[in-house]
Each structure stands twice: as C-alpha cells, then as structure tokens.
Amino acid sequence: MKYSESSNIWYEIPEWVSYLLSIGYTFSESVIDDGFALISMPCDSPGAGLVALGAMRYYLSLEPLSSGDMHKRIRESDGLLYRGRDRFQYLGEDEGRAVVEELIRNDYRRRTPPPPTKRAALLENLNLRFENETVLASSTEMLQYSELYARLYDASSVNNANFGQSHSAVCLAGKRKGLSVTTNLLHKIFFRYNSETASLYELLSLMDGSFDVVSRVTLYNTRTEKMDRSGMQPEIIVADGIDAFLKIIDLKRTGKISAGKVIGVIDRTEKREKIDSVRDKVSGLLDYYEYYELNSLSEISLPPKGMALATYKRI
Amino acid sequence: MLDRRVIACHPFRILRIKMRMIIQSILDRGNDHDIEVAYVWRNRLSEWLTVPVPFDQVLTDTLQLPGTLIQVNQIYGKEIADALESAFDLARSMRQTENPLISALRDEIEKLFREGKDFRIYAHPKSVRYHSSLSENLTEQHFLYGNSRYGAIEPVDVLLKIGPLRSIGWGKCPDALLTSPRFRTLTQFVWYRSSDEEHFGLDPVTGVMIGDVLADRGGQSVTGLVQSLQWDVRIDQVGYSADDSINDPDEDDFSFLFRIQKEYADRHQSRSASFIKFINGYGILVPSGTAVLEYDPERSSVDLVRPEGNHLDGSFFVLPVIEAVDFGGVHVDNVRYSEIWKRHLSEVISIDHEDLCQKLQEKGVGLLNICARVQEWCNPPVTVIPAPQKWEHFCALISVLANRYHKTELQDEHFAKRAWVEIRRSKGKAITEGRQEHQVQRELEYELLKELIPGITSAKMGEDEFEINVPPDAPDLKGLYRFFRVESVEQGLTVPDAILYEIRSISEVDIWRG
Numbered sequence: 001m002k003y004s005e006s007s008n009i010w011y012e013i014p015e016w017v018s019y020l021l022s023i024g025y026t027f028s029e030s031v032i033d034d035g036f037a038l039i040s041m042p043c044d045s046p047g048a049g050l051v052a053l054g055a056m057r058y059y060l061s062l063e064p065l066s067s068g069d070m071h072k073r074i075r076e077s078d079g080l081l082y083r084g085r086d087r088f089q090y091l092g093e094d095e096g097r098a099v100v101e102e103l104i105r106n107d108y109r110r111r112t113p114p115p116p117t118k119r120a121a122l123l124e125n126l127n128l129r130f131e132n133e134t135v136l137a138s139s140t141e142m143l144q145y146s147e148l149y150a151r152l153y154d155a156s157s158v159n160n161a162n163f164g165q166s167h168s169a170v171c172l173a174g175k176r177k178g179l180s181v182t183t184n185l186l187h188k189i190f191f192r193y194n195s196e197t198a199s200l201y202e203l204l205s206l207m208d209g210s211f212d213v214v215s216r217v218t219l220y221n222t223r224t225e226k227m228d229r230s231g232m233q234p235e236i237i238v239a240d241g242i243d244a245f246l247k248i249i250d251l252k253r254t255g256k257i258s259a260g261k262v263i264g265v266i267d268r269t270e271k272r273e274k275i276d277s278v279r280d281k282v283s284g285l286l287d288y289y290e291y292y293e294l295n296s297l298s299e300i301s302l303p304p305k306g307m308a309l310a311t312y313k314r315i
Numbered sequence: 316m317l318d319r320r321v322i323a324c325h326p327f328r329i330l331r332i333k334m335r336m337i338i339q340s341i342l343d344r345g346n347d348h349d350i351e352v353a354y355v356w357r358n359r360l361s362e363w364l365t366v367p368v369p370f371d372q373v374l375t376d377t378l379q380l381p382g383t384l385i386q387v388n389q390i391y392g393k394e395i396a397d398a399l400e401s402a403f404d405l406a407r408s409m410r411q412t413e414n415p416l417i418s419a420l421r422d423e424i425e426k427l428f429r430e431g432k433d434f435r436i437y438a439h440p441k442s443v444r445y446h447s448s449l450s451e452n453l454t455e456q457h458f459l460y461g462n463s464r465y466g467a468i469e470p471v472d473v474l475l476k477i478g479p480l481r482s483i484g485w486g487k488c489p490d491a492l493l494t495s496p497r498f499r500t501l502t503q504f505v506w507y508r509s510s511d512e513e514h515f516g517l518d519p520v521t522g523v524m525i526g527d528v529l530a531d532r533g534g535q536s537v538t539g540l541v542q543s544l545q546w547d548v549r550i551d552q553v554g555y556s557a558d559d560s561i562n563d564p565d566e567d568d569f570s571f572l573f574r575i576q577k578e579y580a581d582r583h584q585s586r587s588a589s590f591i592k593f594i595n596g597y598g599i600l601v602p603s604g605t606a607v608l609e610y611d612p613e614r615s616s617v618d619l620v621r622p623e624g625n626h627l628d629g630s631f632f633v634l635p636v637i638e639a640v641d642f643g644g645v646h647v648d649n650v651r652y653s654e655i656w657k658r659h660l661s662e663v664i665s666i667d668h669e670d671l672c673q674k675l676q677e678k679g680v681g682l683l684n685i686c687a688r689v690q691e692w693c694n695p696p697v698t699v700i701p702a703p704q705k706w707e708h709f710c711a712l713i714s715v716l717a718n719r720y721h722k723t724e725l726q727d728e729h730f731a732k733r734a735w736v737e738i739r740r741s742k743g744k745a746i747t748e749g750r751q752e753h754q755v756q757r758e759l760e761y762e763l764l765k766e767l768i769p770g771i772t773s774a775k776m777g778e779d780e781f782e783i784n785v786p787p788d789a790p791d792l793k794g795l796y797r798f799f800r801v802e803s804v805e806q807g808l809t810v811p812d813a814i815l816y817e818i819r820s821i822s823e824v825d826i827w828r829g
Contacts, residue, residue, distance in 0.1 A: 038519070038520045039520065040494075040518055040519065040520040040521070042491075042494070042495035042496075043466055043495060044466055044467075177628070177629060178613060223611070223613050223614060224613070224614050225614075266519065266520070267466065268490070268491050268494040268495045268518060268519075269462055269463075269465055269466030269489055269491040269495055270462065270491075271462050271489070271803075272482040272489070272490055272517075272806075273804070273806050275490060275517055275519050276517070276519075278519040279517065279519040279522070282519065306495065308518055308520040308521045309520065310520045310521060
C-alpha cells in the first residue's frame with residue numbers, strides 16, 4: 001500500500017495518515033452512542049477526509065442491507081423511485097424482485113402517451129433511487145478500488161456486497177469557507193495498491209453532481225447548511241475545521257441532526273478567537289459529557305507527534 | 316527549541332518605569348487631550364517593546380508631547396514633573412548609544428546568513444522597515460506575519476521573534492508558534508521584565524497551554540493527555556541587569572499595559588470592541604458582542620451575527636446609512652399605522668374594555684389605572700401620537716389586538732415595528748436614540764435588507780465594496796446600505812465610545828492596540 005501527495009512520488013502510508021484512518025474506524029466502531037472527538041493538527045490538512053474514510057471503511061466491513069430490508073424501506077415510503085429523469089412507481093415484491101411501473105410524464109408533443117411499462121427485476125439491476133438520494137443498490141455502478149478499501153485497515157475484512165449499496169451513515173462536513181476548500185485537499189492525496197490508484201476524493205465516493213451513483217459518504221455544506229442528499233440521517237459526522245465542528249455541535253444540541261458521534265478535525269494555526277471558541281464550547285459540553293479514553297480501550301497508539309486527540313462520551 | 320534572549324538595558328528600563336508612572340498619573344487626573352497623549356505613549360511603549368526601534372530623536376520627541384515641565388508641574392505635581400524631566404534626560408543620553416536589542420538582533424541575523432540557515436522573522440508589516448535596516452541581505456521573503464501565512468510556510472531552521480508571545484497588540488502572533496512549530500528553533504528577543512502572555516500556546520484539544528508550561532505557570536492538560544510536543548528552553552541574558560539596584564516593586568511592562576487598558580476603560584467611556592477589517596484597507600470598530608449585519612454572497616443571505624472570531628471572513632459587512640427622516644413635529648397627514656391600530660383599539664374597547672385590560676396585564680403591561688390609559692391611546696394624533704411609552708407595552712398591545720381579537724391587519728410581522736417608529740418620530744426623538752429604539756431600527760434595517768438581497772447582481776458580488784440604495788417606496792427607511800468585504804476580525808481592543816461605528820483606516824486604529 002503506497003501513499004502520495006503529488007501522484008508521482010510514492011511512499012509508505014505515513015503514521016499520521018494511518019492514525020487518522022484508524023480514529024475514524026475505531027470511533028465508528030466504539031460503543032459510544034453519543035459522543036464527540038476532537039483532533040488537532042499542526043496545519044491545514046485533509047485530515048477530516050481521512051477520518052471520514054476510516055469511518056466509511058468501518059461501515060464497509062458490516063453486513064450490507066438485505067433485499068428484504070430495502071423492499072421494506074421502499075414500502076414504507078411513497079413508493080416513488082427514480083433513475084435519471086425517469087420516474088417509477090413501486091408496485092410490490094415478487095420473489096425478491098421489485099415490480100415497478102414507469103410513470104410517463106405528460107408530453108404535449110404526444111397526442112397519445114405510450115402505455116405504462118411494467119418491469120420486475122432485482123433492485124440491483126434497476127439502479128433505482130429515492131428522490132434526491134443516491135442509488136439504493138446497483139450491480140453496474142459499484143464502487144471500484146475494492147483492494148484499496150480492504151488494505152486501508154487490515155484488522156477487518158471488507159464485505160464486498162457493500163460496494164453496490166449507497167449508505168449515509170458517514171457524513172463529512174466541509175469547511176465554513178466553502179466546500180471546495182475541503183474537497184480541493186481531498187483531490188491531492190492518493191493511495192495505490194497493485195494496479196489500483198485512487199485519490200482520497202474518489203475513495204470517499206462523494207456524490208459529484210449526479211444522484212445516479214453509489215455513494216457511501218454524505219457531504220454537508222457548512223456554509224449553506226445543507227446536506228448533499230435527503231434521506232437517512234448520518235450516524236457519524238466528521239467536521240473539517242473549527243467552524244464546521246461548532247456548527248455540527250449546535251445542530252446536534254438543538255436536535256436538528258440525530259448523529260450520535262461527531263469528530264472535529266481542527267487546525268492549530270487558526271486564529272486565537274477561533275481556538276478560544278472551541279475551548280469554550282468544549283467547556284460548556286463538559287456538563288453533559290466526560291472525557292473518555294478511546295486509546296486504552298481500542299489499543300490505538302498515542303497520536304503521532306504534533307497531533308492530539310480527546311474523546312468524550314455522554315455522561 | 317525556544318532560545319530566549321533577554322535584553323537588559325538599565326537606562327531604557329528606568330525610562331519605561333518613568334513613562335508608566337506618568338501614563339498612570341495622566342489617566343488618573345488628566346484632561347481629554349492629555350489622556351489621548353497617554354494613549355499615544357502607551358502605544359509607543361508597546362511598540363518599543365516589540366520592534367527594534369533605534370534610540371534616536373523619536374524617544375525625545377515622544378516625551379515632548381505632554382507640554383512644558385512647568386505645565387506638567389502645575390497639573391500633575393512635582394513628582395510627575397521630576398519623572399518627566401528624568402525621562403527626558405534618559406532619552407537624551409540613550410541617543411548616544413545603540414539599542415542593545417538591535418545589536419543583538421543584527422548579530423544573530425548575520426550569524427544565520429553566515430551559517431546558511433533558512434530563517435524567517437515574525438514581524439508586524441509596519442515594523443519591517445526597522446528590521447530591514449539591520450541587514451542589506453534581508454528581503455521581503457524573510458518576513459512573516461499573520462496566521463494564514465504562518466500556516467502556509469514550509470518548515471525553516473529558525474524563526475526570529477521580537478517581544479513576548481502575545482495574542483493581542485503590536486507583537487501579537489499565533490498560538491501556533493508554540494503548538495505547531497514550523498521551525499527547529501524559535502529565537503525570541505525580549506526586553507528584561509517582558510513576560511509572555513498567560514495562557515499563550517493553547518491547544519484546544521488537550522487544553523495544554525504551552526506558554527504556561529514553559530514559564531512554570533501550570534498550564535497542564537485538562538484531559539490528562541500526555542503533551543506530545545516537548546520543548547527545550549535556553550535562556551540567555553544580554554546586557555546589564557539592574558534589578559537589584561532598583562528598590563521598586565517593578566511591574567511587568569505588558570501587565571501594566573494590559574492593566575491600564577482594563578482599569579481606565581470605564582472611566583474614559585471606553586469599551587471592549589472588535590475591529591472588523593475590510594479588504595480595502597479600512598475597517599470599523601463595533602462594541603464586542605454586538606450583532607452586525609452580514610451578507611454572505613455564497614448563500615445569498617443576510618444575517619445578524621456577532622463578530623466574534625468566526626464566520627465573517629470573506630463575507631460582507633453591511634453598514635446601513637439610513638437617514639433619520641421627518642423628526643420633529645407631527646405630520647398628521649403622514650400618520651398611517653397609528654390610524655389602523657387606533658381604529659381596531661377603539662372597536663375592541665367598545666366591545667369589551669375590561670377584557671382587553673386584563674389581557675394586557677397578563678402580557679406584562681403593569682401600568683397603574685390601565686383602563687384609563689388604554690382609552691387615552693385611542694385619541695387621535697394632535698401634537699404627538701398617544702400610545703404606550705414603552706416598546707414592550709406597545710408590542711403587547713398590538714399582539715393582543717392581532718391575536719386575541721383577530722385583527723388580521725395587525726398580524727403582519729413588521730407592523731408593530733413600523734408603527735413604533737411612527738410613534739417615536741411623532742415625539743421628536745431620533746429613532747436611533749436609546750437602546751430600544753436602536754434595536755427596532757436595526758430590525759427594520761435587517762428586514763428591509765433581506766428584501767433587497769435578491770437585487771444584488773453577481774457583478775457587485777465580485778467587488779470588494781459596493782452600495783445598494785433603499786427604494787424610494789420603502790416604508791420608513793431612506794438611504795442606502797454600504798457593503799464591505801471583510802478580511803478579518805480583530806478582538807480585544809478597548810476604544811472610546813466616540814469612535815465606534817465609524818469607518819477608519821486600519822492605521823488609525825493602531826493607537827488602540829496595546
């Protein structure tokens with residue numbers, strides 16, 4: 001497994017990168033229902049993206065949703081499904097296959113609209129999604145780089161069936177200055193294993209303009225205060241920078257998000273006022289949260305030089 | 316490693332002690348002009364402690380500011396006059412010698428060049444000229460200032476810093492100098508008796524304050540985490556230490572500057588303020604904690620936000636320049652809102668006067684003889700508009716009429732505010748007078764601005780400064796909004812009330828930095 005910050009020079013994965021990946025994985029895996037972690041970095045970095053990748057890697061090791069679970073979720077909705085600009089009405093399940101009928105939009109150019117077409121197929125062959133959500137299951141749009149994902153964290157194996165299912169348990173909250181500030185850094189880091197090479201951005205499988213993809217990390221725009229998709233709430237949010245962390249903590253406190261776990265990755269070169277605002281926020285939270293030794297329980301090594309970690313769980 | 320060079324210079328130290336004594340006395344007893352002079356001295360003292368300033372004419376020029384010795388004697392007494400005379404003598408004698416901080420710094424810079432070391436000097440842009448005069452080999456690339464530039468540099472061998480590590484004032488620097496070193500050695504030149512700021516070098520994650528740890532002031536981790544950064548510290552003193560020869564409980568220079576800033580703020584009608592710096596080289600001082608109008612071009616939204624260290628950078632600060640129109644006499648013809656609410660009030664009184672009074676009391680309108688007062692409010696405008704005296708009472712009245720008696724005309728969320736402005740005008744009071752009125756006007760300005768935002772074109776958003784006019788048909792407010800793109804927000808200034816909310820050049824604000 002090799003790592004690069006320039007796409008030309010490759011070297012072993014640095015300790016700080018491994019550490020951030022393992023924090024994302026371990027905090028997602030931990031038994032904490034309600035807690036937060038803060039990681040301070042000596043400079044601006046793609047650290048939040050790496051933590052999010054670690055968290056995503058944890059969810060790749062879990063059992064995927066069963067066909068029955070997906071059918072149940074569709075039944076509990078209004079049954080409207082989408083693929084590109086086409087709309088479908090879910091009619092029911094037939095021996096594991098989804099029965100859908102295409103809904104034809106009124107078209108003034110056609111005097112007589114074509115009759116509705118009915119189809120029955122496995123969900124992963126239909127590439128369907130809910131409105132403003134990514135593809136539920138797909139056998140053709142599956143995530144690539146399966147070897148890379150597997151090698152990112154050796155302690156557990158990846159469940160390959162997850163590569164064809166979208167998931168929204170992990171959310172990356174971008175910098176307050178703008179999402180592009182966060183995503184630009186994600187494009188600059190690369191991983192390589194055998195013939196597979198991918199940027200951090202690609203590995204995070206972020207939705208890039210189209211809903212018709214499989215994506216396993218949600219993106220939150222701290223500036224516009226919007227998620228990139230609707231649907232299920234994330235379970236863990238990784239905040240890039242102080243402003244994003246403060247925003248997410250406020251949303252959590254006011255019940256506007258239900259994510260139990262929040263990780264803030266902050267840069268110590270930020271202005272004093274911002275650093276003070278984090279300290280003040282954490283001080284206020286200590287009425288409800290207590291320091292929690294994530295390190296000793298999960299045998300994570302101490303932070304590499306120049307980094308610091310503190311984790312807290314609800315009292 | 317922290318390589319701390321303590322520069323001791325007996326005459327300069329005595330000069331500083333005398334200056335502090337005089338500053339304190341002026342702030343205690345001085346008139347407005349002298350107090351301004353004291354603040355100039357305070358600023359100058361801070362500069363001398365953090366910049367390699369030559370001991371030249373500037374020293375004596377600065378001390379001439381308070382006037383003649385005879386005048387000083389008359390106003391402040393013999394002790395202060397003697398202190399000033401002594402300070403003059405010291406300043407004159409010091410002009411014969413070189414500032415030892417300059418010679419030590421010059422030697423260090425020459426050594427670094429000789430050894431081929433990669434180094435930077437952390438210095439306020441205004442002090443660069445003093446540094447540059449020390450070596451002809453120094454170029455712009457050797458200087459560094461600001462969090463973002465520090466955060467972006469590649470690691471160097473040595474970082475030079477003049478003065479103590481502080482988060483405010485002339486010599487301010489990022490906590491990251493201690494928490495995220497980008498150098499092997501931080502060589503710090505400080506005058507004797509100039510301590511680093513308490514709690515400097517905070518890592519908000521571990522709670523460790525590295526500055527306090529290095530100064531043996533505690534600063535241990537609140538979480539019990541092991542501090543991952545270990546510093547080696549070397550302290551050398553350059554020059555003559557006069558500590559034993561002065562029988563004086565000497566206060567640290569920066570402690571003094573900080574103390575007087577706090578101590579005299581109230582007395583001189585000063586208050587804590589934030590300085591919102593614009594990209595165009597200007598800025599505005601606002602009281603700390605006060606909400607200001609912010610326009611975020613990316614979200615195309617306007618908000619009332621407190622400029623406390625976050626969120627404003629890159630957005631626009633919006634300054635409403637709204638005319639206070641039609642103050643003075645009553646213009647019965649212009650009364651619009653009062654006619655409406657008075658008509659509804661009369662109707663309700665005619666149906667159930669007592670119930671209305673009871674509901675108002677439940678809403679907190681605790682006026683004596685409230686039923687008679689309510690009746691008076693129905694009277695038509697003559698010289699003034701008869702109405703409740705307090706905004707809260709008026710708000711309660713409109714709320715009860717709108718909701719309890721279903722007067723839909725009054726249910727518009729802006730009705731009460733607009734009607735209140737009308738009432739205040741009729742009483743000949745500027746609507747910006749007083750806290751309540753100011754609040755009402757600010758909310759109106761905010762609401763109107765929200766309506767105007769869709770009209771801002773993308774061309775304007777690309778500019779660093781622009782204006783939009785209030786449409787002529789806008790109710791109650793006339794004027795324009797000025798938009799300034801914000802570069803950063805600086806906290807921790809203490810300034811007189813009189814200079815708040817005025818656009819000033821950044822250099823004009825320097826005097827209020829300590």
